[in-house]
Amino acid sequence: MRRSAADAERKPVRIRPPAPSTPPPREPALGRSFSCEPAPKPIMRRRTRSLPSAAERRRDSRRLQVRFVDSLGLDLEEVKVFAAGEDPLVPQHVLSRLLMSAEMAAGKHLEISLPYLKPAFPERPVEQADFLARLCRQRVCLEQVLCSEAGIVGTAQVLNLAFEKDVSARYSFTDWKSSAESKASWVGTVRGAGAADGPASDVFRFRLPVPPFILQPGAVLEFAVRFRIAGAEFWDNNDGRNYRLTCHSYKLAVPKECEDSMVHFI
Incomplete structure (x- = not known):
């Protein structure tokens, strides 16, 4: 087969081979794993914001702060500025604690003072021989009184002259410059209070309150019982003297094994 002149003039074209491709970077082989779970990611460690850095700690250490606290470690709420010549007022429990500590240091036996109310009349008038006679004469009579730190509880008997009755105790801490009343509540019925055929009672x-200021030696509480019925009013005021209770105190020896705890308790 004969080639034409045009084919003879054509020159061969050189073909450039493809450039070699760069293989992707390989991850460091940490060991083969046939698990289906994804590869763990590196943990980023970060300092918490609540903790100061070393530089901050050095800077804060230079600024010293002073806090004033009480015996329980609580911050003081008020600051009292005393004028020249003005003596500070020390609380009573602080003085008691200092006194007890001084007595213990001196080797003395520790004692505490406890208040109590002492009646200036028989605590159970109902046991008196003339109780029934007084009840029939006054229509109302104090029966008994029980004193404690929680309060004063008393009972009174009144003649059953009608169904509706109003009984109360009027008391005073200020020698009757001021007074208050405590309404009494019904408890029960006593049969044959006067004569054999007389009315029942x-x-x-x-109840009478015991405020803290009444638990001071020498403080006095007075009261009387009032009875209202059918428009009439009757009183039992201890024959005009009123019923008086005076605060006293007595010493109580503290056992040796309890002295330390008593000082911290006060």
């Missing part, structure tokens, strides 16, 4: 109970 009802028992009423009343």
Whole structure:
């Protein structure tokens, strides 16, 4: 087969081979794993914001702060500035604690003073021989009184002259410059309070408060019982002397094994 002149003039074209491809970077082989779980990612460690850095700690250490606290470690709420010549007022419990500590240091036996209310009349007038006679004469009579730190509880008997009765105790801490009343509540009925065929009597109970200032030696509480019925009013005021209770104190020896705890308790 004969080639034409045009084919003879054509020159061969050189073909450039493809450039070699760069293989992707390989991850460091940490060991083969046939698990289906994804490869763990590196943990980023970060300092928490709540903790100061070393530089901050050095800077804060240079600024010293002073806090004033009480015996329980609580911050003081008020600051009292005393004028020249003005003596500070020390609380009573602080003085008691210092006194007890001084007595213990001196080797003395520790004692505490406890207040109590002492009646200036029989605590159970109901046991007196003339109780029934007084009840029939006054229509109302104090029966008994019980004193404690929680309060004063008393009972009174009144003649059952009608169904509706109003019984109360009027008391005063200020020698009757001021007074208040405590309403009594019905407790029960006592049969045959006067003569054998006389009317029965009802028992009423009343309570009197014991504020802290009354638990000071020499403080006095006075009271009287009032009975209202059918528009009439009757009183039992201890034959005009009123019923008086005076605060006293007595010493209580503290056992040796309890002295330390008593000082911290006060």
